[in-house]
Amino acid sequence: MDRRICAATAALALSIATTSAARADTVVGPPTISGPNWPADYNGPVPGPFPTGTPIDLTLTPGTGVTPTKYRYQVNDGQILTVETRSGTANIQIVPTGRNGTLNVTAVSADGTDSRKVSEKFIGISEPPAANQDIDGDGKPDLVTIGDTPGLPSGLWLASGTSGGRIRVPAKDIGTLGAGFNSPPDPADFNGGQVVVGNYFGDGFQDFIVYFTSGLQTGNAVLLSGSGDGSTLNPTAGNQQDLRDLLADYNGDNPLEFANAYDSMNSDGSGDDLISISGDATNGYYLNYYECRSIGVTFAPQFRISTNTPDGTPDWQNWRMTTTRVPSGTAMYLWKPSTGDLYLWEGVTTHDNGDTTGTITYTQYKIAESWNTGATFSTFQAADFATNGAPGLWTVTPAGVATAYTVSDLSTTPNIHAGAPQTLSPAN
Known part of the structure; x- marks a missing residue:
C-alpha cells in the first residue's frame, strides 16, 4: 500500500478518535x-x-x-x-x-x-380551599358555559370573573381535551351538557360535573377535576370519573337539571352535595337530594323533597334552578321562564326523614316578575360576586352574550339590575 495513503488513513483515524473523545468530554x-x-x-x-x-x-x-x-x-x-x-x-x-x-x-x-x-x-x-366557583385561583367566582351554540364552538368555556360580575373576554376553552369519552380527545364531548362547579373531589379545588339530558350520554354525568389555575382540564385516569346511572332516582327518573347543594344537610361530608329537579308525568315532579358520601363519588339520591315551587304549585319541570354559597349558607335562584317569575331562597337547609323522603327550609324573596320572560339561556348561574350581601346571577344566551345581574334591597323591595352585556366568543 502507498505510504502516503497509510499516513492519511492514520491521520484520519486519529482525528476521528480525538473528535469523539472531545464530544464525549462535552456530554x-x-x-x-x-x-x-x-x-x-x-x-x-x-x-x-x-x-x-x-x-x-x-x-x-x-x-x-x-x-x-x-x-x-x-x-x-x-x-x-x-x-x-x-x-x-x-x-x-x-x-x-x-x-x-x-x-x-x-x-x-x-x-x-x-x-x-x-x-x-x-x-x-388547595390550602385553604379555593373560593366558591373560583376556577383560576384569583379568589373571584368565574363564569362557565358549554359551547356548541350559535355563539360558541364546542367545548367548556371559562370567563374569569373580575369585580361586580364583570368578566374577562373573550372566554377560553378549557375543554379542548374533551370529557374522556373519545379518542382522540374531542371538545364535542360537552355538547348538550349541563355543567355545575363545586368541590367534589374534596381536596379544595373547584371541579366540574357535566350532566347530559339528551344524546348518546343521556342520563350520564362525568366528574372532571379542576386544574386550580384555569388551565385546560385533563380528563385522564384520576382526573375523570364516570357517574353513569348514579343520578337516577327511586322511580328510575334522571334529573331534568341539577345544582350544587353544598352542605345543605349539614353532614360535613367529603365533598359538595347535589340537588336536582326530577320526576315524570306519572309520579309528578319534585326535588331530589344527593349526598356526597366519599371523595369523588355522588351516590344515588339520599331523599326526595316534595315541596311546592315558589308559586305554590308542584310544576317543577317548568322551572330552572341555580345555586351558590353565601355567608348565610346555600342560596338558590328559581326562575320560571314562561312567566318570568324569579325567586331567591336563602339559608337553604335540608333534612333526611330516613324513609327516602326529606324536607327543605329556606327564606324566600320574590326578586322580579316578567324577568326575561320566554328567554332561552344556555347558562343560568348564580355567583356571589356582589358586595351588597345578595348573590348575583350570570346568564349566557345561545349567541354567546353574557350578562351579570346584581340584586339589592332584599329586606325591603328587591331590585335586580343588569350590567352591560359582554360577548364571550373569541371570534367576535
Missing part, C-alpha cells in the same frame, strides 16, 4: 431533582401534594459527564428561568398554582451544551 448528563416530599426515583410516587401558593425548595444536582455551570427550569408553560451552579449544584424555588404541575429542568455546560430535559410531574392541594 452533559440529565440532572437529578430532590427536596422534601420529592422522591428521587423518577418511576416512584408522584411528588406532593404541595399547598398551592407555597414555595417548594428543591436542589438540582448534576448527572454523569461534564459538570454543568447552570440550569434552565420551567413550571408548566411559565417563564423559563436560569440559575447558576456551585460545583454543579443549585437550589431553586417553584410555586405550585394548581392540582397538576410539571417541572422541566435542563443542565447546561460552560460551552452551552444542553443535557436531555428532565420532566417531573407533581401534584398540589
Whole structure:
C-alpha cells in the first residue's frame, strides 16, 4: 500500500478518535431533582401534594459527564428561568398554582451544551380551599358555559370573573381535551351538557360535573377535576370519573337539571352535595337530594323533597334552578321562564326523614316578575360576586352574550339590575 495513503488513513483515524473523545468530554448528563416530599426515583410516587401558593425548595444536582455551570427550569408553560451552579449544584424555588404541575429542568455546560430535559410531574392541594366557583385561583367566582351554540364552538368555556360580575373576554376553552369519552380527545364531548362547579373531589379545588339530558350520554354525568389555575382540564385516569346511572332516582327518573347543594344537610361530608329537579308525568315532579358520601363519588339520591315551587304549585319541570354559597349558607335562584317569575331562597337547609323522603327550609324573596320572560339561556348561574350581601346571577344566551345581574334591597323591595352585556366568543 502507498505510504502516503497509510499516513492519511492514520491521520484520519486519529482525528476521528480525538473528535469523539472531545464530544464525549462535552456530554452533559440529565440532572437529578430532590427536596422534601420529592422522591428521587423518577418511576416512584408522584411528588406532593404541595399547598398551592407555597414555595417548594428543591436542589438540582448534576448527572454523569461534564459538570454543568447552570440550569434552565420551567413550571408548566411559565417563564423559563436560569440559575447558576456551585460545583454543579443549585437550589431553586417553584410555586405550585394548581392540582397538576410539571417541572422541566435542563443542565447546561460552560460551552452551552444542553443535557436531555428532565420532566417531573407533581401534584398540589388547595390550602385553604379555593373560593366558591373560583376556577383560576384569583379568589373571584368565574363564569362557565358549554359551547356548541350559535355563539360558541364546542367545548367548556371559562370567563374569569373580575369585580361586580364583570368578566374577562373573550372566554377560553378549557375543554379542548374533551370529557374522556373519545379518542382522540374531542371538545364535542360537552355538547348538550349541563355543567355545575363545586368541590367534589374534596381536596379544595373547584371541579366540574357535566350532566347530559339528551344524546348518546343521556342520563350520564362525568366528574372532571379542576386544574386550580384555569388551565385546560385533563380528563385522564384520576382526573375523570364516570357517574353513569348514579343520578337516577327511586322511580328510575334522571334529573331534568341539577345544582350544587353544598352542605345543605349539614353532614360535613367529603365533598359538595347535589340537588336536582326530577320526576315524570306519572309520579309528578319534585326535588331530589344527593349526598356526597366519599371523595369523588355522588351516590344515588339520599331523599326526595316534595315541596311546592315558589308559586305554590308542584310544576317543577317548568322551572330552572341555580345555586351558590353565601355567608348565610346555600342560596338558590328559581326562575320560571314562561312567566318570568324569579325567586331567591336563602339559608337553604335540608333534612333526611330516613324513609327516602326529606324536607327543605329556606327564606324566600320574590326578586322580579316578567324577568326575561320566554328567554332561552344556555347558562343560568348564580355567583356571589356582589358586595351588597345578595348573590348575583350570570346568564349566557345561545349567541354567546353574557350578562351579570346584581340584586339589592332584599329586606325591603328587591331590585335586580343588569350590567352591560359582554360577548364571550373569541371570534367576535
